[in-house]
Amino acid sequence: MATPFPSDRSALVRQLRTAGCVYAEDEADLLLAAAESPAALAHLTDRRVAGEPLEYLLGWAEFCGLRIAVDPGVFVPRGRTALLVEAAAALTGPAPAVADLCCGSGATTVALAHRLAPRWLAAADIDPAAVACARRNLAGLAAEVFEGDLFTPLPPHWRGRLDLVVANAPYVPTAAVALMPPEARLHEAPVALDGGPDGLDVLRRVAVGAARWLAPAGHLVVEVSDAQVGALCAALDAVGLVPTVRHDEDLDATAVTARRPA
Known part of the structure; x- marks a missing residue:
């Protein structure tokens, strides 16, 4: 009724x-x-x-002062991810080569396109619905959007030459997905939420790939929970990246940056 x-x-x-x-x-x-x-x-x-997410009803979400189109099933940009954008922008020099992995709607890529002047900008996601949404959001911004798993779909000639890699990868432990608000667990794609037993399965793979794809002195920036910081920093150390932790109490957000030594 x-x-x-x-x-x-x-x-x-x-x-x-x-x-x-x-x-x-x-x-x-x-x-x-x-x-x-x-x-x-x-x-x-x-x-x-x-219980349907408001963003799906409106067809858009506000992120970093921008209106980002969001299709049903695609991960809804969270306000706390603004810390990831701020941290990434602060680390990056002029005309960087930038890749945004697990891009979802492309919100982070769009925000970075407005803050930086990349010589190359790319986004990638394994979910076809997210890729289609990101392509809409990035139309006209001189960015390429690839479908595939993490670094796999990126052009191989950029291996070892990326100045910045960002990844808002899934980091919710599998057992905790059932405890998420219904808006997320019932409507967003599970691949965008479930990070494996301790939530770090995808981020560990991002770390391994970043050690190979970053240029010397390049940076990786990811979002994570406070409880996972120690384990993630250990994983970054293990692949030769030097981590730094940033926290924003107002956003209730934690970002970890990691530099490939020059």
């Missing part, structure tokens, strides 16, 4: 708050702006109350 069309904004806010939406006022404004008719608003509200 369709949800009755709210007679006013306050009724919509109450409906969203009852469904557990923490930012009900903001969401109500966004849904009202997105709906072209009372019927459309009722349909969007039904889907939101049922």
Whole structure:
């Protein structure tokens, strides 16, 4: 049964708050702006109350001040990943060669394209839906988007020449995926969430690949949880990269940067 069309904004806010939406006022404004008719608003509200991510209903997410298109099933950019972007931009010199792995919608790639002036910029993801979404977001930004596993689809002539590699790889331990909010675990692709038994399976592979693909003095930047920092830094040390940890309490975010020695 369709949800009755709210007679006013306050009724919509109450409906969203009852469904557990923490930012009900903001969401109500966004849904009202997105709906072209009372019927459309009722349909969007039904889907939101049922737990579908707001970003899928709107078709976009805000990230680093940019509007990023997000298709159903594609990983929704998180605000905390802004720390990864800030850390990467601070480390990079002029005209860098940049690769964004596990790119999802391409949000991080778009943000870096606006902050840097790369001589080469690429994004890659193993999920075809994410690749299609990233290609839409990166259209016109002189960036290439590849489908495949981590470094595998990148042109081989860039091996050993990348100045910056970023990766918002999955880092949720397999057993903890079931504890994630329903918006994530029921709607986003599992490949974008599940990082293996301790959450670091993909990041360890990223570290191994980065040691081969980074240029001397190049940097890897990844996102991780506080609890995983020690194990990840050990994995980076083991492949010859020199790690540094950054934390932002406001964003509740942790980023690890790792430099390939010159």
